[in-house]
Amino acid sequence: MSVAEARTAVRPRSSRIVPLLVFAITIALIVATPFLPNYYVRVVNSLLIYILLGIGLNIVIGYTGLLDLGFVAFYAVGAYTYALLASPQFDLHLPFLLILVIAACLGAITGILLGIPVLRLRGDYLAIVTLGFGEIIRIIINNLDWLTGGPQGIARLDKASILGLQIARPVDFFWLLLVVVVVAGVVAWRLEHSILGKAWAAIREDQDAARGVGINTTNAKLAAFATSATIGSIAGAIFGASQRFVSPESFTLQESVLIVLMIVVGGIGNILGIVAGAAILILLPEVLREFAEWRILFLGLLMIFLIIVRPAGIVPRSFGPEKLIRGLFGK
Amino acid sequence: MLGNLIQQTVNALTIGSIYALIALGYTMVYGVLRMINFAHGEMFMLGAYVAFLLLSMLVGDVGMAGAIALAMAFVIAIFLVGAVGVGIERVAYKPLRNSTRLAPMLSSLGVSLSLVTGIQILAGPQPVAFPSFFPVVRYEVMGGTITSMQIGILVAAFVLMFGLHFLVTRSRIGIIVRAVSESRPTAQLLGINVNGAISMVFFVGPLLGAAGGILYASYYGIMSPTMGAVIGLKAFTAAILGGIGSIPGAMLGAFILAFVEVGGTALLPVITHGVLGTEYRDVLTFAILILVLLVRPAGILGEAVSEESVVYKREF
Amino acid sequence: MTLVFQSLRKEYGEVVAIDDVSTAFAPGMIHGVIGPNGAGKSTLINMTAGSYTVSSGSITLDGKRLDKLKKYQIANSGIARTYQNIRLFDQMTVIENLEVCFYPAEVAGTWKEVVWPPYATARRQRRREKCMEILRFFDLQGYAEVDAGGLPYGRQRMLEIARALICNPRVLLLDEPAAGLNHHETADLTAKLTALRSPDRIMIVVEHDMDLVMTLCDSIIVMHHGKLLFRGTPAEVQASADVQLAYLGTANDIDDIRAAAQDRRAQLGIRTRRRS
Numbered sequence: 008m009s010v011a012e013a014r015t016a017v018r019p020r021s022s023r024i025v026p027l028l029v030f031a032i033t034i035a036l037i038v039a040t041p042f043l044p045n046y047y048v049r050v051v052n053s054l055l056i057y058i059l060l061g062i063g064l065n066i067v068i069g070y071t072g073l074l075d076l077g078f079v080a081f082y083a084v085g086a087y088t089y090a091l092l093a094s095p096q097f098d099l100h101l102p103f104l105l106i107l108v109i110a111a112c113l114g115a116i117t118g119i120l121l122g123i124p125v126l127r128l129r130g131d132y133l134a135i136v137t138l139g140f141g142e143i144i145r146i147i148i149n150n151l152d153w154l155t156g157g158p159q160g161i162a163r164l165d166k167a168s169i170l171g172l173q174i175a176r177p178v179d180f181f182w183l184l185l186v187v188v189v190v191a192g193v194v195a196w197r198l199e200h201s202i203l204g205k206a207w208a209a210i211r212e213d214q215d216a217a218r219g220v221g222i223n224t225t226n227a228k229l230a231a232f233a234t235s236a237t238i239g240s241i242a243g244a245i246f247g248a249s250q251r252f253v254s255p256e257s258f259t260l261q262e263s264v265l266i267v268l269m270i271v272v273g274g275i276g277n278i279l280g281i282v283a284g285a286a287i288l289i290l291l292p293e294v295l296r297e298f299a300e301w302r303i304l305f306l307g308l309l310m311i312f313l314i315i316v317r318p319a320g321i322v323p324r325s326f327g328p329e330k331l332i333r334g335l336f337g338k
Numbered sequence: 339m340l341g342n343l344i345q346q347t348v349n350a351l352t353i354g355s356i357y358a359l360i361a362l363g364y365t366m367v368y369g370v371l372r373m374i375n376f377a378h379g380e381m382f383m384l385g386a387y388v389a390f391l392l393l394s395m396l397v398g399d400v401g402m403a404g405a406i407a408l409a410m411a412f413v414i415a416i417f418l419v420g421a422v423g424v425g426i427e428r429v430a431y432k433p434l435r436n437s438t439r440l441a442p443m444l445s446s447l448g449v450s451l452s453l454v455t456g457i458q459i460l461a462g463p464q465p466v467a468f469p470s471f472f473p474v475v476r477y478e479v480m481g482g483t484i485t486s487m488q489i490g491i492l493v494a495a496f497v498l499m500f501g502l503h504f505l506v507t508r509s510r511i512g513i514i515v516r517a518v519s520e521s522r523p524t525a526q527l528l529g530i531n532v533n534g535a536i537s538m539v540f541f542v543g544p545l546l547g548a549a550g551g552i553l554y555a556s557y558y559g560i561m562s563p564t565m566g567a568v569i570g571l572k573a574f575t576a577a578i579l580g581g582i583g584s585i586p587g588a589m590l591g592a593f594i595l596a597f598v599e600v601g602g603t604a605l606l607p608v609i610t611h612g613v614l615g616t617e618y619r620d621v622l623t624f625a626i627l628i629l630v631l632l633v634r635p636a637g638i639l640g641e642a643v644s645e646e647s648v649v650y651k652r653e654f
Numbered sequence: 655m656t657l658v659f660q661s662l663r664k665e666y667g668e669v670v671a672i673d674d675v676s677t678a679f680a681p682g683m684i685h686g687v688i689g690p691n692g693a694g695k696s697t698l699i700n701m702t703a704g705s706y707t708v709s710s711g712s713i714t715l716d717g718k719r720l721d722k723l724k725k726y727q728i729a730n731s732g733i734a735r736t737y738q739n740i741r742l743f744d745q746m747t748v749i750e751n752l753e754v755c756f757y758p759a760e761v762a763g764t765w766k767e768v769v770w771p772p773y774a775t776a777r778r779q780r781r782r783e784k785c786m787e788i789l790r791f792f793d794l795q796g797y798a799e800v801d802a803g804g805l806p807y808g809r810q811r812m813l814e815i816a817r818a819l820i821c822n823p824r825v826l827l828l829d830e831p832a833a834g835l836n837h838h839e840t841a842d843l844t845a846k847l848t849a850l851r852s853p854d855r856i857m858i859v860v861e862h863d864m865d866l867v868m869t870l871c872d873s874i875i876v877m878h879h880g881k882l883l884f885r886g887t888p889a890e891v892q893a894s895a896d897v898q899l900a901y902l903g904t905a906n907d908i909d910d911i912r913a914a915a916q917d918r919r920a921q922l923g924i925r926t927r928r929r930s
Contacts, residue, residue, distance in 0.1 A: 074440060124632055131374045131443065132631050135574060139624035142571070150617045194768060201767040201774065202781075205746070205754040212743035219703060219741075220817065221729035221758040230764075260567065264447050271444055300459050307452030314445045315433045 025326075026334025029279075037185065041178050048177035052249060054289045055184035056242055061269045061281035062191050063238030068267065069276030070199055071231040072211025074134040076263050077121075077141025081236040083148060083258040084117050085110040085243020087155060090253040093165035096156065103167040103174070107244055114240020115233040122232035126225060141263055149255045160254025167248040180249045187245065191238050192278055196328050198234065199276075207231055272313050274320025279331065283322050341481020346600050352488045352557065354596030355495035359550030360573035361580070361588035362502060363543030369519035369583040370539045371435075373442045377426065377449035378547055379570020381419055383563060385548025386555035387457055389415035390468060408471050412494075416548045423544030424537050432536075450566075457563040465562035468555040491553045498549055499589060502542065506585060511538055519583065568620060575627040581637030590638060598626060656680055657702070657825055657856050662711035664697055664880075671697045673880040674711070681824075684847065684857040686871030688864070688891075690901055693877035695860040696738055699827045702858075703735040704728035715825065730758050734823035736814045738830050738860075744803030748794060748813055751802050752785040753778075755820045785820065792816045792846065808839040815846075825856045832863045844870055868892070876900060 040051050064078045088110040092101045101109075125136045148155045155161065167174040174183055198204050206227045209217040218224055247253050265288060273284025288306065295302040313321070360382050367375045389411050396407040430449050434441040472490035476483050506512035511534075518525045518535040526532050554569065555561040572595065580591025602622045630637065657679040664672040672694045679685050687695045700706040702713055704725035713721045720728050743751050760777065767774040789795045792812040797805060802813060811831060818826055831847070832840045844866055851857065861867050867874060868888040876884040876891060878900040884891060891897055 074443075124628065128631055128635070131372075131439070132578075132635060134443070135374060135571075135578070136628050136631055139571070139575075139627050142568075143621050143624050146618070146621050197768045197771075197774070198764070201764050202753070202757050202760045202777075203764040205750055206757045206761070208746050208750070209743045209754045209757075212745055213741050215705065215725075216737070216741040216743065217754075218725040219705070219729055219735060219737075220755045221726050221821070222754070223724075223726045223758075227757075227761075261451075264451070267444070268447070300455065304452055304455040304459060307448045307450075307455060310448035310451070311430045311445050314441055314448065315430070318434070318437050318441050 023334045026331045029331060030335055040181055045177050048181055050290070050293050052177055052180050052184055054285055055181070055188050056246055057266065057269060057285045057289050058282055059184070059188050059191055059242040059245075060239060060266050061273075061285055062188070062195050062278060063235045063242065064266050065270050065276065065278070065281055066195055066198070066207075066235040066238070067231050068270055070204060070211065071207040071228060073126075073228065073231070074131070074267075075137045075232075075235075076134045076260070076267065077137035077139070077144075078235070078239055078266055079258045079260070079263040080121070080141045080144040081114050081117060081239030082243040082246070082262070083144055083255075084113055084236075085240035085245075086247040086253045086257070087148065087161075087243075088113055088240070089244040089247035090161040090164055091154070093167075093248075094161055095163055096161050100165055103165075103248060104169055107241060110240045110244035111237045114236040114238075114243075117240070118233040118236025119229055121236075122229045126228045126232070138260065138263070141258075141260060145255055145258055145260075148258070156254075158255060160252060160256070162252045164247060164251040164253070166251070174248070177249075180245070184245060187241065191241075192328075195234075195238075196278055203227065203230060268310055270320075272310065272320060274322040274324060277320070277322055277324055277327050279327060280320050280322035284320070287321075341479075341483075343482070344479055345482030345484065346604060347597075348482070348484050348488055350596045350600040351593070352491050353600065354593035355492055355499075356550045356554050356557070357569075357573050357576045357596055358589045358592035359495055359498060359546045359553070360569065361576040361592045362499070362585060363547045364574050364577040365580075365582055365585060365588040366515075366519075366539045366543050368577070369585075370515065370522070370536055371431070371442065372439065373431070373446070374574070375543075376443060376446040376570075377430075377453065378446075378543065379566030379573070380450050380453040381423055381544035381547035381566070382551035382554070382569055382573075383457065383561070383566035384422065384453065384544075385415055385419050385551030386468060386561040386565070387461060387563075388418055388548070389552045390466070390555075390561065393469060412471065412549070412552055415552060416545045419548035420541040420545035423540045427536065427540035431540075432533075454563050454566070461563065463563060465560050468559055468561045470559065471552065471556040487557060491557060494549065494553060498546055502546065502585070505542070511535070515539060572620075572623050575623055575630075578627060578637055579630050581639040584637070584639045587637055587639035594638075595623065595626065599623060656716070657858075658712075658714045659698075660712045660714070662698075662701065662713065663709045664694070664701060664706065665709045671880050672701070672709075675877075675880075675882045676711075677875060677882060677885065679825075679856045679858060680873075681856045682851070682853040683872040684851055684859060684870055686867040686874040686888075687858060687860045687877060688862075688867055688874060689877035689883070692879075693900075694880040695877050696829055697880075698877070699735060699829050699858070699860055702728075702825070703733055703827055726758075732824035733827065734818035734821065734825070735827040736811075736818050736829055736831060738833065740807075740810045740814055742802040742810055742814060742817070745801055747799050748802050748805065749782060749785050749789065749798040751813060751817055752788060752820045753781050755817060756781050759821075788816045788820055808835055811835060811839075811843070812846075819850070824854065825858070826850070828857070828859045828861075830860055830862065832861055832866050840866060 036051070040048055043051070060078070060082060063081070064075065067073050067075045067078075089106050091097060092099050092106050092109065093103070121137070121140055125133060125140070128136055149158055151157070169183075174180060199207075206217065206222045209220070209222060210224050210227060214224055246257070269284035269288050270281055271284070272287060273282065274280025291309075292302040292306065295305060360378065363378045363381065364375065367373060367378065392411040392415055393407060396411055397404065400407075426449055430445045431442045434445055470487060472487045475486040477486070506515065514525075514530055515535045515538055517528075517530055518532055522532060525535070550573075551561075551566075555565070573592065576591035576595045577588045578591070579595055580587030580589065599619055599622065603619045606618060606622070659675050659677050662672055662675040663670070675694075675698070687698060689695050697706060701708050702720070704720070704723060704727075708721040711721075712719060715731060715733070718731065720731060720733070723731065743754065746754070760781075763773070763777065767777065786795060786798065789798060792815065794809060794813060794816065797809065802810065805813060811834070815828065815831060818828075828847075832843055835843060840863065847857070847859070847870055859867065859871065871888060874886065874888055874891045875882055876894075876897050883900055884894050884897050886894070
């Protein structure tokens with residue numbers, strides 16, 4: 008057998024090994040999680056929330072090529088929506104699913120409201136303006152005491168329940184988050200491959216040429232902002248429900264940066280990359296828990312290192328969900 | 339009333355001169371590399387911490403007299419931070435020079451994160467009281483109070499800014515830096531030492547930022563590992579306001595921003611009948627930033643680049 | 655159906671790039687735009703496509719004002735263009751570069767595409783068939799799944815024209831389509847563009863390659879210093895003294911140079927040989 012033949016013979020198998028491995032690990036994790044101690048289930052939950060946030064932000068950064076550094080604002084909108092509508096703060100106790108819908112709508116509206124003024128800008132200016140917006144929202148939350156409880160936040164949020172089924176234990180949230188993440192992931196992936204997704208990619212590649220082929224770039228960008236904000240807001244509402252406490256502390260600039268990092272480290276524009284990025288950035292600090300404060304320093308240095316060594320992220324662009332599925336079913 | 343006005347004006351000038359020192363670093367880096375250096379705010383923070391450390395060493399271990407120790411700590415600290423700036427550029431930005439526009443910015447976010455946590459580990463996360471670098475004497479001027487500290491800050495800041503102005507307009511290295519910010523490829527083709535110019539910018543920028551940090555910490559009597567974030571953003575706003583890439587623009591923007599802030603802080607509660615208190619000062623800053631970017635992205639002194647002449651290609 | 659420029663003018667501050675140009679382009683013909691560098695040829699294309707704003711005057715297609723519309727609206731009115739420096743969507747595949755042009759027609763069904771896969775598949779299939787047809791015409795069918803940025807230069811030029819054609823535009827603006835192409839590629843391009851002539855399409859080609867312009871175009875306008883200098887058939891343009899001067903310098907320039915040379919010679923004591 009010649010070298011070339013050997014290579015062609017081996018290649019199909021090796022291209023299946025990685026997908027199978029990824030699939031096996033994922034299944035094993037999902038099956039094992041409910042039996043883990045609560046502490047670890049919480050870690051997995053926080054991982055899932057960050058994956059959800061990553062999926063949302065990736066629509067703006069990865070698909071459309073707009074660097075949004077204020078994403079945490081939408082996360083905050085969702086969390087405070089739950090906090091205000093299901094707590095003693097105003098003695099409102101709406102059902103969880105209804106709040107989820109309201110949070111999604113509010114997220115979309117905030118996304119569009121923020122989007123309208125800033126979408127004319129591009130690149131670094133957009134980054135700095137969205138960063139400013141994120142800070143504005145945080146400052147407002149911090150100071151609007153009558154509404155948000157100020158720096159103390161809002162405590163004693165209602166326990167969530169869906170159709171009479173109470174969602175309180177970390178395991179319950181694990182299943183809920185798993186469903187939401189999968190749904191969001193599928194929606195984002197299908198959006199990427201829709202005609203709108205292609206328009207986003209065109210805007211990312213060359214905004215002016217995109218206009219030249221008849222794309223209303225403002226509308227397409229607003230759609231990206233709104234979709235991304237909706238996902239962020241839903242993540243926020245679930246976060247609020249699982250913590251049963253919200254405060255401005257959770258919505259700092261650092262959070263926005265962390266989510267951007269996840270995307271960049273994993274591989275911009277690739278959902279599998281986000282999962283990998285989130286796994287590294289969320290789980291690694293947990294593994295390094297003993298070193299307490301050193302872990303964030305380590306994260307910062309790791310980030311510089313990865314951007315220099317693997318600027319396109321650790322998961323190649325070509326290794327997307329399609330490849331994974333194709334690998335699994337041998338097509 | 340007049341006294342109040344004078345006092346507020348001096349307050350604004352003091353804050354403005356500190357903003358200007360930091361804004362200069364943003365604008366110079368942007369001019370040369372077209373990059374937002376998110377770690378620049380940390381140079382400001384680092385300045386205060388290094389000066390504090392030096393001061394305690396000089397006074398405590400060496401037993402130097404107060405005034406000389408202060409001056410020495412100031413000078414050594416800013417040069418040290420300048421050197422740190424050059425080192426950071428070499429390690430974290432230089433390898434990315436031919437990468438996408440986004441890469442060095444993300445790298446600078448990493449640097450920022452590392453520096454903040456690094457200082458938190460070394461010096462603790464709590465704010466620390468900072469010694470005054472100037473003897474505090476109060477002067478009454480037409481009913482307003484001005485401190486010697488404010489005068490000292492103004493003098494120090496202006497000396498540094500004139501120094502920079504001289505360096506940029508008169509010296510050989512200044513001409514090289516300007517050539518590189520005009521067009522890096524052309525400068526390279528003409529055999530100009532582009533790396534030298536970039537190193538220079540990453541030395542002078544952090545040096546000025548560190549000076550700003552020492553003056554700021556001295557003015558408010560406190561420093562903390564996270565003090566660079568918000569101030570950095572404000573200085574960046576100032577740089578944009580004046581026209582990013584323009585050195586006089588950064589100074590002008592800083593003073594305008596400071597006056598708006600001081601004026602706004604005084605007037606906000608009055609105008610809104612106490613609904614919006616002074617804590618919304620930062621919101622005002624960001625509102626200005628957003629407004630400027632939307633109405634005149636080139637800033638006050640920046641070159642107006644018409645949308646037509648700019649080719650937008652993918653940035654990452 | 656005609657494209658009409660009425661007293662068109664473009665200023666950049668003090669500089670007048672286009673000065674009072676009025677002309678009309680009839681369908682079914684290939685119109686060439688020629689002129690020295692800086693004559694305003696590309697500016698004309700850029701204004702028509704909405705990349706540049708119009709300082710004064712108007713552009714109309716079938717009586718419909720175009721110059722007040724946004725760039726994407728102009729594109730959707732049936733104006734397609736290529737760029738002097740190729741501007742493809744580099745990290746999208748060749749076929750995606752074409753598919754994205756169906757956005758204005760199909761964006762309304764995006765959510766249906768997301769939730770109902772069979773619909774998405776059917777629509778994608780239809781889209782891709784149309785795209786493949788155009789790709790075959792430009793001999794690009796083998797490259798369909800390659801990233802556009804990775805194509806050889808000549809192919810990129812072809813793909814850009816394909817992208818402009820995919821939505822069957824009424825006006826096709828080509829800004830230096832032959833720039834950077836070798837002989838074979840230029841000949842190929844000429845053949846393709848000739849085949850694209852259609853009774854209901856206005857084609858406007860800005861080009862420096864005179865051979866290409868003269869063989870391809872039915873009608874040529876010559877721009878000079880932002881003004882419309884001459885308009886006619888290729889034969890008329892070649893015969894025109896004005897056009898030759900525009901390329902060689904004005905009559906006055908030549909007289910001035912001759913006079914200056916004579917003075918200089920007189921100064922130096924060189925005797926000018928008298929012409930017989």
